[in-house]
Amino acid sequence: MNGEEALLHADTGVTSGKFAERSLNEIRFWSRIMKEHSLFLRLGFRAEDTLLINEANQFYRLFENIEQTSRSFTEQSDPEQIRRFNTEVQQAAANIFGFKRKVLGLILTCKLPGANNFPLLVDHTSREANYFRKRLGELNEGKLKPLPEAIIKENVFFLRIMADHAKFIGHLLDPSERKLVDIARNFSNDFDQLMYQARDLESMKPQSQTVPLLDQFLDQNRVSVSSLRDFKKTARDLIEQCKIKSIIHPLLADHVFREADRFLEIIDMFDAHLTSHSPQSSQ
Template sequence: MLSSFDFVRQSLELHLFFARIMKEHSFFLEAGFTTRDNSFTRKADEFRMEFDRLLIDVVSISNGIVSQSVIHSGEVFTPYTLDAETVSSYYSGVRIPINITQAEINLMGGETVTINPFLEQRVVSVNNRAIGLIKALITFKETILSNVLSCKMFTLNYPLLIDHIMREARLYVQMVQQLQSREEMSIEKEALQQELFWNRIMAEHSKFIRGLLDPTEDQLINTAHDFGNEFDQLTTEAKAAVDMTIPLEKVTEDSLNAVQRIRDFKEQGTKGLLECKIKSIIIPLLGDHTLREANHFLRLLKQFEVKPINK
C-alpha cells in the first residue's frame, strides 16, 4: 500500500504531466472541427478550460512536494512550451493561458516533506475531480471518432489520432484510479505496461509527423517514416516481453536508444516550427506536446533501467 507521501507525490506528478496533455488534446480537437460542428468546438473548448483549472490547482499545491527529476525531465514543460503556446494561440485565435506554464517553470522540488491530513485529502479531491473529467473527455472523444468513422463528421484530425489520444486518456484515468486505491504496482508490471504503451505511441507520433509535413520536406518525411518502422518493431518486441519470449531488459535497452533519438528529432522539429523553417500543417504546440511525451517515456525507461526487475 502506498504511503501518504508517495500517494501525494505520485498523484501530483501524474497530473502535472497528463492534465497538460489532456488540455492540449482538447485544443487540437477544437482547432480541427469545421464551422458546421461549432457545438463540438465549444465543448472541446470547455474541456480545455476545465483541464486548465485542474492544472492550476495541481501546480498550486505541488511546490516543494514533487521530485526534482520530474520537474527537470522536460515532461512538464520544455524550453519551447511558452513560445509554442503563444504562437499556437496566435494561429488559432484560442486564448491559451501561459501563466500556468510560467508557474510550472518556477516550481521547486522537494525530497523530504511531511504530508498533513489536509493536504492528503486535498489530493484525494483533485484525483476524484480528475477521474470524472477524464471519463467525460473519453466519452467525447469516442463520440467524435464514431461520427468520423460513420461519415457523420469531418475533422482535420486523423481518425488514428483521435483513437491515439483516447488511449492516452484511458491510461491516465486508470493510473489515477490505481493511486486512489493506494495500489503499489510492481516495477516489472509497470515496465511491461508502459513500454508496450509508449512504444506504440512513439510509432504513431512518427506517422502523424510524416503525414503532416509538406510533401517537399523529403528528408524529414523519410526520417519520420524510419522512426515509425523502428517503433513498430519495438512495439512487437514489447509484446514479446509480455509473452515472456524475450527478456524485458532487452526491450528497455532498445527502447531507450530509440527514444533518445526520436526525442532529439522532435526537439529539432519543434524548434524548426517555431522558427518557421519547416513547411508543414503541424501547429507548434503539437510539436512540443510530442516532445514532452518522449521526455516522459525517456524518464520512465531510465527508471526501469536503474531499478532491479524481479522475475
C-alpha cells in the same frame, strides 16, 4: 530470496510519503496534455461544428483549471485532500475520454466530412485519457502493478504512442519535405517493431520477467526513444523558426517532444528500480 526473485515480488505500491508527489506529478503532466488535446481537436473541426467546438472549449477550460489547482497542493498536502482531487480529475479524464470516442465514432461513420482530425489521432488521444484515468485510480487504491509487469505494460503503451507520433509527423509535414518525411517513416517502422517485440515479451510472461531480459528491453527502447526525442526537438525548433514546410502547429510539435521526454523519464525510473533489485546490488 535472491535479487531476481525480489524483483519478481517487488511492489510499486505507493507509500504515504510518495502519494501526493506521484499524484501531483501525474496530474500536472497529463492535465496539460488533455488541455492541449482539446485545442488540437477544436482546430480540426469544421466551422459549422459549433457544438463540438464548444465542448472542446469546455474541456480546455476544465483541464486548465485542474492544472492551476494542482499548483495549490504540495507534497506535504493532506493525503485525503489529494485522494479527493485525484477522484475529481479521474472523472474529468473519463469525461474527455467519452468525448474523444464520440468524435471518433462521428468520423468513422462519415458524419464529419472535411474535418481535419485523423481517426488514429483521435483514438491516440483517447488512449492517453484512459491511461490518465486508470493511473489516478491505481494511485488512489494503492494498487500499482508489480515492477516487472509495469515495465512491460508501460513500454507497450508508450511505444505505440511514439509510433503514432512518427506517423502523424510524417503525414503533417509537407510532402516536399521528402527527407524529413522519410525520417519520420523510418521512426514509425522502428517503433512498430519495438511495440510488437514488447507485446511478444508480454505474452511470454511471467517467464519473460527476468532481470537480464527486462534490462536489455529498457536499454534497447531507450536508444530509439532518445533518437526520436532528439528528432522531435529539432523539428519543433525548425517549425518555430519557420524553416520547414508543414501544417504542424508549433504547440503540437512541443507536445509530442514532451511525451517522448516523459517516456525517457519512465524508462530511467524503471532502470533504477531494476538496478536496485538486481542480484549484484543485493550482494
